[in-house]
Amino acid sequence: MASSNKKQTTDRKAIISGFMTYVLEHDGYPKSVYKFCKEIKISEEDFYKFFGSLESVQKSIWNTFFETTINAIQKNKEYTDFSSREKMLTLFYTLFEMMTLNRSYVLFVLKQNDVPFKNMSQLKGLRLHIKNFAADLIEEDNDEKMFKLTKNPVSVFSEGAWLQFLFLLNFWIGDESAGFEKTDIAIEKSVNTIFDLFDNTPLNNVLDFGKFLWKEKVMWN
Incomplete structure (x- = not known):
């Protein structure tokens, strides 16, 4: 067997x-x-x-990216002791490393016919994986909080994680820096900003993240 x-x-x-x-x-x-x-x-x-069908193969490719990423990060013996913030950072860093290894394919399917993100249906499985991953993290954090008012809404956090991934994916597509260094910076700043928002200490990092995005937008234009 x-x-x-x-x-x-x-x-x-x-x-x-x-x-x-x-x-x-x-x-x-x-x-x-x-x-x-x-x-x-x-x-x-x-x-x-x-x-x-051939369409199911397309969807499986994105699922495989995620599954391979999870298998890789779970091999790190220290991963289980990471905070939720560190786990999310690790997920995004590793997932984008995985996609970088397959960048030619990813760019082709996302930019086909010069219409970025036209074929979003093939990302449905990946969306569910990322949302479930984020939901598990916030549920773990909520279990450690004594008062209901201090607990974070799981659905909001999980959907935010998916939107965050889409932002980073679009950023990575346009990143021309060596080793995609700017994408790494964007991952760090965006994840830290999201977690700071949920920790109720957002101002400095929100402004820092906003300045970074504005700088990149100006440079691209």
Whole structure:
């Protein structure tokens, strides 16, 4: 049974890898499952063991980015002792490192037809993952607070984390700094600002973050 699971994981990854390679080499999506399977030399039967459509492969790629990120950060023995703020920073840093390794693919699918973020439907699974991750963090923090009035709304925080990711994703797309250093700065400032807002000590960091965004906007224009 264990060997069967291992084979399934390998086959799934091979299809995802083949799909990403196909998109980049053909500068477009496969027109059909038949043509895609012929290209990567697998049968349609094998394809449908793992995916119901080409669209489901697209969505799985983003889910795989997240799952690989979680697996990587959980290997850090110190991670469990991190504060919620440190865990969120670690998630975003690692997730964007993962996407940087696949930047050509990500840029293609998000900027296809010169319409940024046109195909947002493929990010639905990733949105749920990030919102659940953020919800777990705020729930842990709320458990440590004695009074209801001091507890933070989970739904607001989780939705804010997703919007924060979209902002950072858009920032990363336009980042031309070496090693995407400016994206790292944006991650640090944005995460710290959000947590400071929930800790009721926002002013200095909100202003600092605002100045940073304004500076970047002026530089881009």
